[in-house]
Amino acid sequence: MAKITMREAISQALMEEMDRDPAVFIMGEEVGVWGGTYAVTKGFYDKYGPDRVKDTPIAENAIIGAAIGAAMVGQRPVAELMTINFAFSAMDYIVNQAPKLHYMFGGQFTVPMVIRAVGGGGRQLGATHSQTPDAIFAHFPGLVVVSPGTPEDAKGLLKSAIRSNDPVLFIEHATMYQVRGEVPEGEHLIPIGKSKVQRVGKDLTIVTYCKGLELSMKAADELSKEGIEAEIVDLRTLRPLDMEPVLASFKKTNRAIVVEEGWKSYGVGSEIVSRIYEEAFDYVDAPIIRVAQKEVPLPYNRALEQAALPQAPDIIAAAKEVLR
């Protein structure tokens, strides 16, 4: 199987879906002539033309609002947000309109829209351009939130997202476009709302997703050298959340940590830990620990930024703590 980058995997998914369904079109800032800020849509403008690859003004509420309207009348827009931090400018559309239209119109409308948004820190973009606010969006029923951690999942999940009749927020990580992995060519669908065991182990469960997966894999390799075998469950979809593989793994290991890049308070980790306590209390053998970003606006300074973000050594330390 071909080893390709996350960028290529996402690009493949978009192209295959655009080839398959003429209702699919792309809109966003610099997605057309420039080829996308992260070069995901390079070549698309030439191939599909300005009608299907639309450069937009710098106005996120307009981008998402227009995408919702197009989706309601039968198109399948893939709207790109240059960074997820700009989603706050379109917050009403993203959390208050898109997720609720189907419900409030009694099923007369669907909103088959995908918002591709780039999240995460680590590229010294400053506090306002480096956030990981995934949990905020996962809070709203009606909005599907997907965030892959491997190229294979990125391709399979994006294709499923484009075919979904629900609005999907598809979060990609700014530092992961060069991550390589094996990706099946051509038609490759991964169902939304299915967590996956990415590494089998017996001593503890690491629950994570997106960038946390990359860090956890690294940490697990280190732990393995010391005889500790971590099982890693990748959530892949934050809403709807699939707890089954998490609980199955936890019932085996009885000890867990949750790794996310966002802040710890009110985060994804808090949700996972609560669910484990609620649904597998009798299997808890040690307190479950969250590994997350330090509770500060992310610094610009490289050393400080790296110190504030969760890193593999933090995961290793947490793993040892729960195994104490």
Next chain:
Amino acid sequence: MAETINMPKLGFDMAEGTLVRWVKQVGENINKGDVLAEIETDKATVEVESPAGGVVLQLIVNQGDVVPVNAPIAVVGVAGEKVDAPLVESGKQKADVKSDEKPAPQPQGKTDSAPQALSTPQPPVSSLQSPEIKASPLAKKIARDNNINLAQLQGTGPGGRVVRKDVESALSGGQMSKVSSLQSPISSLPIVISHEDEVVQLTKLRQAIARRMTESKTSVPHFYVSHEYKMDAVMAMRKQINEYLPDNEKLSVNDFIVKAVALALREFPNLNATFAGDKVVRHGAVNVGVAVAVTGGLLTVVTKNTDQLPLRQISGDVKQKVARARDGKVKPDDIEGSTFSISNLGMYDVENFIAIVNPPEAAILAVGSAREVPVVDNGEIKAGWRMKATVSVDHRVSDGAEAAQFMQSLAKYLETPVLMLV
């Protein structure tokens, strides 16, 4: 033909027993020898086996009732069989038993009938889950499923939390092997800050301990002899032997002490004896008892003919009986007939202590911790294993010089432990 089952007499001084729990219910099939009920006597909770097979037709007394020895407690017969009228009548008799029974001091402010108050102590299950025990939810669940008393486990998690592996190692016999020394559940009773006086009704076991200890300390003139033992050889031999034994069969330091005491008693029959007015009975058998802390008190489990058994067999016997004692499932035979007792507080980091003679025995050995301390050897200070022990003796039976020689004989075995193997 229906058969009536009576409250058994499980000791020569047993007058009554508390029916703690019905194991079989009316309508259940029962084989001869199956456990029908658990009853609490002065000494322990024991299981009552059915002398007949069939179906349980009637349970005459309620859980918690105090029943005189030989009074009917249940009827076993063929399914559908009519229970004879007199037997049904005895159900009423039971009520009389209750009201006749006006035991001991009534706790103040308590209006419950006394038998009920007496019945509150530990049916084994109730002691399993005390909220004050620090244990993970998983450890609690495994303990609950396997009838293990968490209070008796040593937690290895942070802050002494009992975690899965602690319960599992107890299940496989690992931790239980440490139990030859006293581990007091009392230390884990809830610490409640209250300004009210609390009145705690004595369990039967506690009452028995109170009576017997008072009897001993007021009627037996005690004297005490202490000795410090060089334990290096025992520690080394134990380590060597344990390397070849499975986890659940590893020898404890206490096993060596039990064996050494038994051998020393062979040489000092006067300490393996009972004072009897104008004579002393020197027992033919050496049956060493080991004190075990159980919920609300302690029991002495006995290994018969201790001097005749190899170490490994002593160890296994003690382990089994201690486990039964802890579970409240002790058999009368487990706790009867000791001729000398050992009380070992070694696991609590106790330097030395003094025990009260356990009548009708003539002596008891109190054992402290084996610890590595600086010792003088050929004018040089080195590290060595030392353990202090004190024997308490009935002065009517023996004197200081004999007790001191006994302690020296014990030193011979503990310091040259290979003697225990020949």
